[in-house]
Amino acid sequence: MTAGGAAPSIKVAIVEDDAEIREMLSRVIRRAGQFDLVGGFPDAEAALAALPKLAPNVVIMDLQLPGMSGIDCIRVLKQKMPGIQVLVFTVFSDSDQVFRALEAGASGYLLKRTARREVVEAIEQVWGGGAPMSGEIARKVVESFRRVRPSLGPSRQLTPREEEVLSLLAKGYVTKEVADALSLSSDTVRFHLKHVYEKLHVHSRTEALIKYLR
Secondary structure, eight states: OOGGGOOOOEEEEEEOSOHHHHHHHHHHHHHHSSEEEEEEESSHHHHHHHHHHHOOSEEEEOSSOSSSOHHHHHHHHHHHOTTOEEEEEESOOOHHHHHHHHHHTOSEEEETTSOHHHHHHHHHHHHTTOOOBOHHHHHHHHHHHHHOOOOOOGGGOOOHHHHHHHHHHHTTOOHHHHHHHHTOOHHHHHHHHHHHHHHHTOSSHHHHHHHHHO
């Protein structure tokens, strides 16, 4: 805890090759007040060399970088720092890029036309356990969720309620929001998530979504 009992700042880093966008994000983070900007990097290689020592909580990641791609950077970063949360910030909205980024370990996906206020909210959400996504991206995920029905064995078949929980998670809802939407308690939502994780043999909501969708 910091002086006065306030919660510690969320440490944020940026990986973005466009200097103007990197500076815009830096201003947004500094002005928000609840974040600590620990670094901004123009490429994946510089970020991977510095981030383990800087130990950010959240990394805002572009996908189109010179040299190593943002998706490969996410994959390596998650291997080095499993607890880090990666928020994609990109112009790419095609489904392949979305799912490749999520599979690599990203927990949120924003398009670059996202309002600055929503970027601030997304940083807080992703660190708090949510999966924030731009509306257009969330729709793609939900459409894939509705379209794909994996052939699971009887012991791993998800119940309709478990599918409802996953569908809301795909929209970026956190546990309390899922509970409110389904008129359940947060403990009941956690109970359903526990069974989803067991059936799909995963350990996080992002892993559950990816495994179920793909």
